[in-house]
Amino acid sequence: MIELGLSLLRGVPATLIVTGGAFLLGALAGVPLVLMRRSHLRLLQYPARFYIAVVRGIPPIVWLFVIFFGLGSGILVLTSLQAAVIAMGLVSAAYLAEIYRGGFLALPGGQGEAAKALGMSRLDSLRYILAPQVLRVSVPAMATFLVSLLKDTTVASTIGVRDVMMYASQKAQSGGGSFTPFILAALLYILLTIPVAVLSRRMDERLRTRSQA
Amino acid sequence: MSETLSNWIDWLPQLVQGLLVSLQLTGLALLIGLPLGLLLALLSASKTTWLRRAAIVAVEIGRGAPALVVLQMVYYGLPASGLTVSAFASGAIALGLTTGAYTSEILRAGLNAVPKREVEAGFALGMTYPDIMRFVVIPQGILFAVPALMGFAILIFQATALTFTIAIPELLARAYRVGAATYLYLDVLILAGLLYLAVTIPFGWLVSYTERRMSSHLG
Numbered sequence: 001m002i003e004l005g006l007s008l009l010r011g012v013p014a015t016l017i018v019t020g021g022a023f024l025l026g027a028l029a030g031v032p033l034v035l036m037r038r039s040h041l042r043l044l045q046y047p048a049r050f051y052i053a054v055v056r057g058i059p060p061i062v063w064l065f066v067i068f069f070g071l072g073s074g075i076l077v078l079t080s081l082q083a084a085v086i087a088m089g090l091v092s093a094a095y096l097a098e099i100y101r102g103g104f105l106a107l108p109g110g111q112g113e114a115a116k117a118l119g120m121s122r123l124d125s126l127r128y129i130l131a132p133q134v135l136r137v138s139v140p141a142m143a144t145f146l147v148s149l150l151k152d153t154t155v156a157s158t159i160g161v162r163d164v165m166m167y168a169s170q171k172a173q174s175g176g177g178s179f180t181p182f183i184l185a186a187l188l189y190i191l192l193t194i195p196v197a198v199l200s201r202r203m204d205e206r207l208r209t210r211s212q213a
Numbered sequence: 214m215s216e217t218l219s220n221w222i223d224w225l226p227q228l229v230q231g232l233l234v235s236l237q238l239t240g241l242a243l244l245i246g247l248p249l250g251l252l253l254a255l256l257s258a259s260k261t262t263w264l265r266r267a268a269i270v271a272v273e274i275g276r277g278a279p280a281l282v283v284l285q286m287v288y289y290g291l292p293a294s295g296l297t298v299s300a301f302a303s304g305a306i307a308l309g310l311t312t313g314a315y316t317s318e319i320l321r322a323g324l325n326a327v328p329k330r331e332v333e334a335g336f337a338l339g340m341t342y343p344d345i346m347r348f349v350v351i352p353q354g355i356l357f358a359v360p361a362l363m364g365f366a367i368l369i370f371q372a373t374a375l376t377f378t379i380a381i382p383e384l385l386a387r388a389y390r391v392g393a394a395t396y397l398y399l400d401v402l403i404l405a406g407l408l409y410l411a412v413t414i415p416f417g418w419l420v421s422y423t424e425r426r427m428s429s430h431l432g
Contacts, residue, residue, distance in 0.1 A: 058409045058410060059375075059409060062405060065388075065392075065398070066403070069399075070398045073398050152279070155281060165281060172285065173289070178290060178293045179286055182282050182283075182290065186274065186283070189282065190274070190277035193277060
């Protein structure tokens with residue numbers, strides 16, 4: 001049992017790299033995406049709408065295969081870890097853009113108008129007035145997304161990323177199949193989500209008090 | 214381009230076969246998962262402490278464990294414990310368990326949305342508590358939960374792609390097989406993606422239509 005647990009722990013770095021890398025990529029790429037989505041120019045708005053709808057309408061594992069096998073067969077050869085980070089990151093961008101959009105909608109309309117009335121440029125108003133507040137209200141939803149992303153990264157094992165899932169199913173197959181490796185893996189994934197929940201609550205509290213000060 | 218198109222036409226019948234398997238799995242997962250979700254929702258509001266705690270723990274584990282872990286646990290675990298089930302059955306059971314855990318939270322929110330005064334009115338009319346639940350709270354609670362449940366159905370439909378890993382011949386598995394045989398992974402995966410979209414996008418419209426209809430009707 002202890003030996004089994006230790007062998008699953010060897011998958012933790014890969015799980016964290018895919019989750020963290022994809023989240024970072026998604027959080028950054030989500031910014032231009034939400035700005036395009038909110039633009040009044042159709043040339044910008046429609047591609048963003050299309051991207052968000054198409055990405056969210058197809059299972060993440062299909063995107064993973066598109067990047068790894070599809071592009072991998074000649075166009076862009078990636079390691080399985082790189083492919084997993086990129087595929088999950090591109091999927092995350094669509095979900096995070098929608099979360100940011102929710103944040104923009106939650107802001108009172110007067111904020112942008114007040115900035116305009118003070119003579120701030122649109123970029124300054126976004127940079128100093130809107131963006132910080134959007135980020136603040138988005139924190140809880142982003143944390144929820146991060147938790148579900150951590151669980152979704154299990155699909156990376158199907159293209160050979162040596163994550164927790166991969167070690168669990170290897171152990172199960174070599175051990176003639178049993179519940180134990182998967183029960184331990186499930187507990188490990190749940191354990192990994194706890195710091196995210198704690199951190200997000202603390203960040204939320206801090207940002208809340210700062211916004212009141 | 215025309216070559217891709219003619220390939221797509223060749224592959225379409227088998228991929229549509231796969232799509233039908235994905236849809237069947239979705240239906241079975243919901244058939245198993247929704248009653249389970251209702252049971253867990255009712256138990257997590259139970260007055261008996263140990264029942265309530267057990268239900269809450271079950272829901273937290275079911276939601277916390279990745280769907281792929283649950284899937285492989287059922288697939289490799291059931292045979293090891295002496296039960297012989299087909300890959301298709303273990304896929305349906307595993308997705309059903311995940312559905313149960315997630316929908317219990319949705320249904321619990323729906324049941325909580327039924328005004329308390331309706332329960333009180335039931336008591337005033339001399340109804341027993343089980344009757345109030347059965348005729349007043351549960352039907353309305355389920356109705357409140359319908360749009361969110363439909364949204365969840367899209368997610369579980371997408372999750373059927375995970376059963377690729379246990380060799381169920383659903384859409385992704387068939388696309389992968391074509392890809393491996395022709396080495397035209399990108400072309401066939403794009404077609405598979407379009408077929409997923411052909412289900413998720415119209416169904417997504419139906420979800421927002423239902424949301425709008427229900428909010429104007431109930432709100």
